[in-house]
Amino acid sequence: MGVTETAKSVTINHESGSSAEIYYYGAHVVSWKAGGKERLFMSGKSALDGSKAIRGGIPVVFPIFGPPPTSPPEYAALSQHGFARNQIWKLDKVIMDRPEGVSIRFLAPPPPDSFAHKYRLAYVITLSEHQLCTDVHIINEDDKEFIFQTLLHTYLAIPDYLKLKVSGIDKGTTYKDKVLDGKMVQSEGEDIVIDRPIDRVYHKVPSQEIHVDDGAGSGFKVRFRGFEDVTVWNPTEEVGKGIVDMEDKGWEKYICIEPGYVRDFKSLAPGEEFLGQQVLTVL
């Protein structure tokens, strides 16, 4: 059990032997070990010195997802996936350190000067034997409406992408297929397999639960609430070899399941709070 801080990260340990390491840079979960195994993929070519967003683990995406929109201007000026993953967060509190779980809260610094909005962005990470729970809390502290998108860009480690099966997307769920230039498609409720680049944003997934079967007798359950949408991404070699910080054949070792609120902008009235929760369970 316990919480250990170093200059670059905080590590939480549960009595079962599970652990998680979170960098101050991006409040980025770079490692989650459960059942004696690493459960998150990290690219061996990722920058880890704060010069560039980390490739792997769980990037926190906020206040936009994907390329910037054309307006409003302060959003149009942002870079892909927003600035939260490039900010230095601070450890605010150890919430609990008990057999039921070890839980800590990170707080984001204020936004860049060019993004003049007042909000409080907190991130609560809770570890137990087989579970990692990550909660994004956003409070609008301004006296006017605040809009944002947010998502947890989780890179789940898998042994072989060719054996992977992803299920839980209900039939009839609409998704934006980014591989097909953003075409809107209706899901047939079929399993997703990685036989070509997959980059889909499923809108308002009713089940709020995705099942990842790694084809080797194990896998993950990904549950979410507050977050309503989920992106499923694996670039395969076709797209992956063009990603500069992706290790060679890295795409064979992960699937990104990314719960978020991204189909449009979430709007908060002054004082209103948003909670987006992701619960990862090892199967």
Ligand SMILES: O=P(O)(O)OC[C@H]1O[C@H](O)[C@H](O)[C@@H](O)[C@@H]1O
């Ligand atoms: O390279 P990044 O900015 O980390 O983005 C990586 C990926 O994120 C999401 O999954 C998007 O749907 C993809 O289109 C994008 O390529």
